[in-house]
Amino acid sequence: MARIEIDESRCKGCGICTIACPKKLITLCDKVNIQGYTPAEALNQEQCTGCALCAEICPDVAIIVFK
Amino acid sequence: MQQVFKRPQSLKDVQTHFCPGCNHGTIHRLVADALDLFGVQQTTIGVASVGCSVFLYGYFDVDVVEAPHGRAPAVATGVKRARPDRFVFTYQGDGDLAAIGTSEIIHAANRGEDITVIFVNNTTYGMTGGQMAPTTLVGQKTSTSPYGRNKAKDGSPIRMAELLAQLGGVAFSARVAVDSPKHLMDAKKQIREAFRFQVEGKGFSFVEVLSSCPTNWGVTPLEGNARVGAEMIPYFPLGIFKNQGNP
Amino acid sequence: MSKRLFVKGNEAAAMGAVEAGCRYYFGYPITPQSDIPEYLSREFPKLSGEFIQAESEVASINMLLGASACGVRAMTSSSSPGISLKQEGISYMAGAELPGVIINISRSGPGLGGIDASQADYFQSVKGGGHGGYHIPVLAPNSVQEMYDLTMHAFDLADLYRTPVMLLGDSVVGQMKEALVPNPRPVRDLPEKGWAVRGKGGAEQRVVKSLFLGDGELEAHNWRLHAKYQQMKEKECLSEEHDTADAALLVTAFGSLSRIAHTAVTMAREAGLKVGLFRPITLFPFPERALAEAAGRAGKVLVLELNTGQMVEDVRLSVGAGVQVSFYGRPPGAGSLPSPEELFEVIKKHYVQAPN
Numbered sequence: 001m002a003r004i005e006i007d008e009s010r011c012k013g014c015g016i017c018t019i020a021c022p023k024k025l026i027t028l029c030d031k032v033n034i035q036g037y038t039p040a041e042a043l044n045q046e047q048c049t050g051c052a053l054c055a056e057i058c059p060d061v062a063i064i065v066f067k
Numbered sequence: 068m069q070q071v072f073k074r075p076q077s078l079k080d081v082q083t084h085f086c087p088g089c090n091h092g093t094i095h096r097l098v099a100d101a102l103d104l105f106g107v108q109q110t111t112i113g114v115a116s117v118g119c120s121v122f123l124y125g126y127f128d129v130d131v132v133e134a135p136h137g138r139a140p141a142v143a144t145g146v147k148r149a150r151p152d153r154f155v156f157t158y159q160g161d162g163d164l165a166a167i168g169t170s171e172i173i174h175a176a177n178r179g180e181d182i183t184v185i186f187v188n189n190t191t192y193g194m195t196g197g198q199m200a201p202t203t204l205v206g207q208k209t210s211t212s213p214y215g216r217n218k219a220k221d222g223s224p225i226r227m228a229e230l231l232a233q234l235g236g237v238a239f240s241a242r243v244a245v246d247s248p249k250h251l252m253d254a255k256k257q258i259r260e261a262f263r264f265q266v267e268g269k270g271f272s273f274v275e276v277l278s279s280c281p282t283n284w285g286v287t288p289l290e291g292n293a294r295v296g297a298e299m300i301p302y303f304p305l306g307i308f309k310n311q312g313n314p
Numbered sequence: 315m316s317k318r319l320f321v322k323g324n325e326a327a328a329m330g331a332v333e334a335g336c337r338y339y340f341g342y343p344i345t346p347q348s349d350i351p352e353y354l355s356r357e358f359p360k361l362s363g364e365f366i367q368a369e370s371e372v373a374s375i376n377m378l379l380g381a382s383a384c385g386v387r388a389m390t391s392s393s394s395p396g397i398s399l400k401q402e403g404i405s406y407m408a409g410a411e412l413p414g415v416i417i418n419i420s421r422s423g424p425g426l427g428g429i430d431a432s433q434a435d436y437f438q439s440v441k442g443g444g445h446g447g448y449h450i451p452v453l454a455p456n457s458v459q460e461m462y463d464l465t466m467h468a469f470d471l472a473d474l475y476r477t478p479v480m481l482l483g484d485s486v487v488g489q490m491k492e493a494l495v496p497n498p499r500p501v502r503d504l505p506e507k508g509w510a511v512r513g514k515g516g517a518e519q520r521v522v523k524s525l526f527l528g529d530g531e532l533e534a535h536n537w538r539l540h541a542k543y544q545q546m547k548e549k550e551c552l553s554e555e556h557d558t559a560d561a562a563l564l565v566t567a568f569g570s571l572s573r574i575a576h577t578a579v580t581m582a583r584e585a586g587l588k589v590g591l592f593r594p595i596t597l598f599p600f601p602e603r604a605l606a607e608a609a610g611r612a613g614k615v616l617v618l619e620l621n622t623g624q625m626v627e628d629v630r631l632s633v634g635a636g637v638q639v640s641f642y643g644r645p646p647g648a649g650s651l652p653s654p655e656e657l658f659e660v661i662k663k664h665y666v667q668a669p670n
Contacts, residue, residue: 001068014088014281014288020248037087052072053248056255059085059092065072110513114380115523124521130511132383133523135406138376141368145380145388146511148364149338153513171376174369 002050002067004042010062011039017054017063023047026054075099077108079128084119088288090278090295091119091187093245095126097255097276098158098185101262102129107154114143116159116168119193123158137168140175143182154265156183162192165201165225172231179236179270183261186227186273189280190299197283201225204302209283224302228275232308238270240309244277246295250305257307269312277303319494323461323487324349326494327417328357330465331389333499336415337363338388340377342370342396345429346485347419350391371396375403375416382412383522385510387469391417394435395426397443404478405444408539409524411509413472415465417481419488422646431484431570432646436624439482440598447536449543451479451550452597454569458492464595466499471550473504475542482597484620486570486651543599552595553604557583561590563665564612566605566629567619568594571652575618578657585658587665597625602632609633616664618657619643620650640664 006026011033017040018026025048029041040062042048050067074080078099085091102108108129115123117136124131134142139157147155164172164186172184191209192198199212202224206215216224232240239261243254254276261272277299279291286294321329328350331339339354351367358365364381368374374390381388392400397418407414418439422432439452451471453464461483468479511520526532556576558564567575572593582589592608592615594601609615609629615637617626626641633639642660644650 002071003068010082012087016088016288016292019289035082050071053251055072057093057245057248057251059087059089060083061074061078061092061096063072064070064074066068067071109515112384112511112513121525124519124523128514128519130514130520131522132380132511133406133410133521133525134379135376135402138372138379138403141373141376142380142383144366144373145338145340145377145382146384147380148366148377149381149384149386149388150512170369171373174373178366 002048002065003045004048004054005064006040006042007062008039009034010060011037012060013037013039014059015040016057016059020053020057022051022053023049075103077102077128079126081126083126084122086282088279088281088291090189090245093251094185094187094276094278097258098156099127100255101259104259105262105266107266110152111154111156112146112150114139114146114155114157116157116163118160118163120158120160120187121194137163137166138171139163139168140171140180140182140184144175144178144180147180147182151181156185158185159187160193161186161188161190161200161202165227173234176231176271176273177234177236179238181265181268181270183265183272185258186275187278188275188303189278190224191280191283193280193283197280204298226303228273228308231273236271237273237309238311239264239272241307242275242277242303242305244295244300244305246277246279246292264312267312319496320491321458321494322349322489322491323458323483324419324489325353326458326462327465327481328353329496330462331415331469332357332361333496334387334466334469335499336387336389336469337361338381338386339363339390340366340368340374340388341390341392342368342374344393344396346421346488347391347393347417350417371399372402375400378414379403379407379412382407382414383511385507385512389415389417391419393418394420394423394432397435397438401444404450405446405448406524407478408448408450409446410522411476412478412522413476414478415468415472415481416478417465418483420482420484428647429485430646430648431486431620431651433484433569433571433620433624434646435482436597436619436621439480440600448539449598450477451475451546451599453479453481454595454597455481455483455487456569456572456593457487458490458494461487462494462496470502470504475546477542482569484570547599550596551599551601551604553601554593554595555608556591558590558592558608558611560588561612562588562614563661564590564592564609564615565661566592566594566615566617568597568625571618571620574652574654575657577654578661581654581658582661582665587661589661589665600628600632605629605632606634609637614638615640616661617641620646
């Protein structure tokens with residue numbers, strides 16, 4: 001059991017995490033954040049392994065990981 | 068459940084000015100991670116360069132001296148000679164290090180100054196709006212090479228990691244990338260390795276990090292990272308070109 | 315009481331730096347100042363100092379910037395073409411308010427020019443030199459003793475005002491040998507360097523920089539620098555006068571030429587002419603008030619320079635409209651150093667007739 005938290009306000013919606021995630025659990029959402037970007041979200045995290053690759057590669061250090 | 072990934076302590080909890088998908092943010096975090104790992108945050112003096120990397124002091128919670136364009140290795144030399152007990156690193160882009168600052172980097176490296184240089188190669192001048200850099204690939208269009216870099220007139224892109232590896236004063240020289248999780252984890256390792264050289268007093272260490280510049284390349288962040296893998300790595304091979312510290 | 319030594323001006327400057335506590339030197343060879351790095355490359359290792367012969371003038375001024383940012387007393391030295399290369403770093407140091415001493419044993423130009431005594435770099439030294447509209451204190455020694463004393467003074471000024479300071483000489487004061495009394499460094503009350511980078515050590519982050527992008531930030535910074543220059547003008551002007559009390563003609567010259575001018579003024583006095591000599595020692599801040607007073611008494615000023623007229627502009631600004639200012643100069647080059655007799659003739663000419 002693992003999970004991630006995405007700081008929506010820091011995310012610039014680059015989407016790099018969406019392809020870094022081996023389980024493809026992250027997508028960009030439709031709503032616009034305070035910076036004007038569409039941030040990443042991970043609505044269904046049941047398969048998250050806590051590998052932290054999304055967090056490692058995030059240029060904005062907007063993801064933290066729990067395991 | 069425990070938190071297994073968090074922001075490094077050496078990295079300030081602030082929003083960066085970097086464009087979406089720019090690899091600078093990732094590279095900043097890897098450098099901060101290494102500062103934390105070796106516990107040198109409180110004894111570090113960073114040297115900022117000119118370009119997108121100029122706001123080093125805004126993001127790293129360490130003391131920082133700002134250097135003129137290209138002169139960071141000379142400034143770092145002065146810092147390290149004055150405070151040899153401090154951890155000293157520069158963080159420079161390709162225009163800064165491989166064009167205007169070529170003399171300073173080569174001679175700081177050749178003297179074997181006990182400093183660490185993080186060199187971000189994104190094949191363009193980012194801050195000034197995407198002009199041709201010494202690392203711009205042949206054929207690559209930039210705002211000052213609108214027909215593509217012409218090898219006959221502009222020369223070939225400089226491979227700094229290999230060039231510096233030839234110098235006697237260099238103890239460690241590597242090229243890494245952060246375009247994919249696999250490359251990123253290796254980049255983390257090599258940046259840590261470079262820092263270890265200085266922490267152990269083993270001499271000049273250098274890590275070239277291939278980086279995307281989606282804004283000036285005119286591509287999306289994902290396309291940018293893909294270009295690093297597809298176009299940059301074939302010309303700028305990843306690897307360790309010198310390692311004089313490991314058994 | 316210190317003993318008397320017989321040394322070159324360049325060596326005296328290097329000795330002054332050592333006495334001032336400087337232990338960091340970064341430089342690049344260039345005639346006619348190479349005695350300075352040669353001396354320090356010999357002496358610093360004995361004093362646990364750091365000497366680097368850098369790859370360029372550009373690198374040396376930036377090494378100085380880095381060392382100075384750490385709060386240590388550091389210096390570089392060069393000559394005119396090399397000083398041109400250092401201007402970028404000097405501007406950055408002025409912007410970041412970093413102390414540091416730059417010895418300029420200047421030579422003739424423009425371009426590669428020659429190695430002869432020259433005062434053609436007055437403008438470059440006192441009017442900024444690099445970009446951005448800054449000033450640095452400029453000291454102009456005219457003897458071996460002053461090469462020593464003013465180098466020590468330069469380090470104090472640098473720390474006092476957090477600014478680069480230039481010692482401006484030429485091959486005459488750099489290469490000649492004279493008696494030197496190596497006095498101990500004067501004790502001065504200097505501020506703590508609470509701005510120097512040191513590694514945070516758990517305290518507040520320190521940043522040494524000259525980039526100010528916030529709204530109004532750079533303007534405020536420049537006003538603060540301006541206030542500092544005004545303070546220098548109030549407190550740090552240095553000059554020397556000979557026979558000015560009753561002078562009807564005030565000769566003004568600095569550095570090497572002031573020595574020849576002094577001899578010519580003495581010749582004029584022996585010939586019964588009421589001539590005095592005013593010698594600015596600080597070129598920035600320019601000793602405006604002292605000069606205005608002496609010039610006001612004489613009513614007539616003759617400016618002598620080893621160039622085609624640079625300091626004369628500051629003299630005109632200082633003395634105002636009521637005083638006649640004339641100029642005699644020789645552009646630098648081999649054989650252009652005037653003799654005392656030549657200057658005596660010039661003085662005689664300007665003494666009798668209204669100059670123009």
